[in-house]
Amino acid sequence: MAKLTQLADNEVFRAYATYAAIVLLKMMLLSLITVYYRMTRKAVGNPEDTASFGKGDDAKKYLRTDADVERVRRNHLNDLENIVPFVGIGLLYALSGPELSTALLHFRIFTGARILHTFAYLIPLPQPSRGFSWAVGYAMTISMAFKVLKTVLLL
């Protein structure tokens, strides 16, 4: 295991692993919030899920969309569209040898922006808070991608 733990000893890689785990956990939290809203709003997406609310035709009415559930699902999809590229590009970035302070700046701003984005989406806060937090996170990932391409480019 010697060689592998050298990777985990690198400070930039440790910072990357920490923030990647945090934003992925934050994204996964939306699954629980979706379940919570589906149960409390009684709005499920599959016929077989209505059984928990009752039987027969009466239960069928719970197979429906709900504004709160759909909001969480949009937030979740937006997380997939933004956090997944961060995790992928962030790994390449961490391996491209950036300064620890620069790397931490990118990781912290991205993570802060995505946490703010979730609050802005779910409360919801008036625009442009959601748009702004989305744009800040987006810019961090783009900035890291350009650093990666500048360092490793081999077409």
Next chain:
Amino acid sequence: MAKLTQLADNEVFRAYATYAAIVLLKMMLLSLITVYYRMTRKAVGNPEDTASFGKGDDAKKYLRTDADVERVRRNHLNDLENIVPFVGIGLLYALSGPELSTALLHFRIFTGARILHTFAYLIPLPQPSRGFSWAVGYAMTISMAFKVLKTVLLL
């Protein structure tokens, strides 16, 4: 290439690569199932796709949603929401130096749970089989994430 193959020589990393490839292939299989249902149920998502069923106004009716197609698509989205975090967190976990037996336990249970989840979704099996298999996979990823944070935390 010497240094890189050292990574591929590591048993935990090999186990991770094996199970990550399997669950990603399983997720990709849903694309083929979607295509299969779209063709047999004659239900496509884009106007230009109706051409394979006929011409003119007659073909327009195939631009529609179908219960079976939508079920596969929900399954696919659920896979993205759960398998992608597993692949990301699993990599960090494999690099954080866990015991091989503990790592295999996490990877095997997650993979088994997600395969069961797909059967539960597509057959479909009565609840709580789908919910249960989802929760088991979810718990494995959370458990690995906490191991990662405990090992590498650098905020």
Next chain:
Amino acid sequence: MAKLTQLADNEVFRAYATYAAIVLLKMMLLSLITVYYRMTRKAVGNPEDTASFGKGDDAKKYLRTDADVERVRRNHLNDLENIVPFVGIGLLYALSGPELSTALLHFRIFTGARILHTFAYLIPLPQPSRGFSWAVGYAMTISMAFKVLKTVLLL
């Protein structure tokens, strides 16, 4: 940082990092195209987003779906379903020690296919251009996955 930059010195890994960054950036571009269409078609997904078009009941009508916006969103979801597995499996593949020329072939064909796929989706080009470009990219990822499993298999 010595050990980490050894990874970035490896040519196959550099090629992987280059193409992974390119396809992830291409995927992220769809977020901007979605925003562009939402603004020009005046079709948003959240009540709080209508404020930029006006106030009160008049603005409510912009909370709607639009064919162009939905097309970009389907393209974006298709990218998540295909580019994310490529990034995950491609990393394992790059670490499994393939020949540089074989690896470049996979990365280049996949990247070209996904760029063509986006043009085919958004213009849109008549089928089977979108279906064909999807299948070519899909086949590249499957091919890499089998190479990974053949090299590292540890169940």
